[in-house]
Amino acid sequence: MVKPDDKEEIIMRAAMDVFVDKGQYGAKMQEIADKAGINKALLHYYYRNKEKLYTHIFKFIFKNIMDEVVDLLQSDLPFKDFLKTFISKYIDLLNENHRFPLFIMRELSQGGKIVSNAIKEAMPRELSEHLPAIKLIEDAMSRGEIVRMDPRQIILTVIGSSLFYFMGEPIIRVLLLNEESFDRDKFLEEKKEAIFNIIYYGLAPRGDKQ
Amino acid sequence: MVKPDDKEEIIMRAAMDVFVDKGQYGAKMQEIADKAGINKALLHYYYRNKEKLYTHIFKFIFKNIMDEVVDLLQSDLPFKDFLKTFISKYIDLLNENHRFPLFIMRELSQGGKIVSNAIKEAMPRELSEHLPAIKLIEDAMSRGEIVRMDPRQIILTVIGSSLFYFMGEPIIRVLLLNEESFDRDKFLEEKKEAIFNIIYYGLAPRGDKQ
DNA sequence: GTCTATATGGCGATAGAC
């Protein structure tokens, strides 16, 4: 992030706010300008048009999230500890950026080129070829620490079960957590425990059953 | 569904297509009219304005998905079999309607009243008070078939890990499945197996560890 | 760089003939 009184930075923040909330088409340039405390003309001065501004925001958010996740994937801990800390930090990350996943997925659903370009720019080539997490999982399998299974299914299960709550929070709270006194922080801590326990012990080698 | 040459039905299908793809604001009435093979004026004749049409579509989709899920939740199978069949049928359902979850979530992110109204209309009161799945899980815990844990965390884990692939498919295929010969059907069948095994055995009572 | 004022176009919505 740049210094906070930089105009570009101010516009970025405002645009991010509005775009994340309303999406590319629901967002209005006027609202962004208002939120940034400037007028529409200046938006066009810095970012030639709405589409460029949107694309810029999307790539910025995508890259930042990606970088954080890639960071979480760097680890030389044993598999068990890696899994535990990854889930914990990943849920923390989502909690701090709970509106981003849906924002990214919304763009995804349009299947446009913005996403594929953002991926290309955000992903170091060598990473997409060999995710460190896959190597870690394969090693744990070789050592017999966990059962054999497509590592990608494991990754998708970890990510999916961690992510879901944040994507569906409004609906989930109505359908599932309709209580007066819902302690969200506590629930998230329990979620870390739950997901780790389910997945780690779900991967543990078993005797004969099934 | 109504008879397919009914005008309202034709419009519904077209509108669904466009709205699901582009969202409430990205969608254009002209495109819907084109896709339905009629003109804009007729859209307004049947559904007074864009918002009403959108709301109608959203509630329709939401209710249909809800009904299907509620169906899946009715079961008197033992927990193990219930879990296995639920995951399998739920993934099949998602596969047949893979664009709906994102559509619903996109609306969710706007936090509008459309969603909360749709929930109220789609959810039988008695169901939201007592989800049958929670009862099933609690019984299994009482019998000692699975470890004690907040049942809601289990439900979220099952749903989240099943759902994630369909919500993120484009991105996932780039990041994780960048092969020439990706057999999607096979991958989904493996996913059913993987999720069931991880979760069911992840819930199995353990000796002392952790 | 930043503003006010204005042009331009697109889109939702309606009027009105058939």
Add this chain to the structure above:
DNA sequence: GTCTATCGCCATATAGAC
């Protein structure tokens, strides 16, 4: 019920002064 033609607004974008 279905169409063509058109209205009127609103949002993006630009012109041009300061």
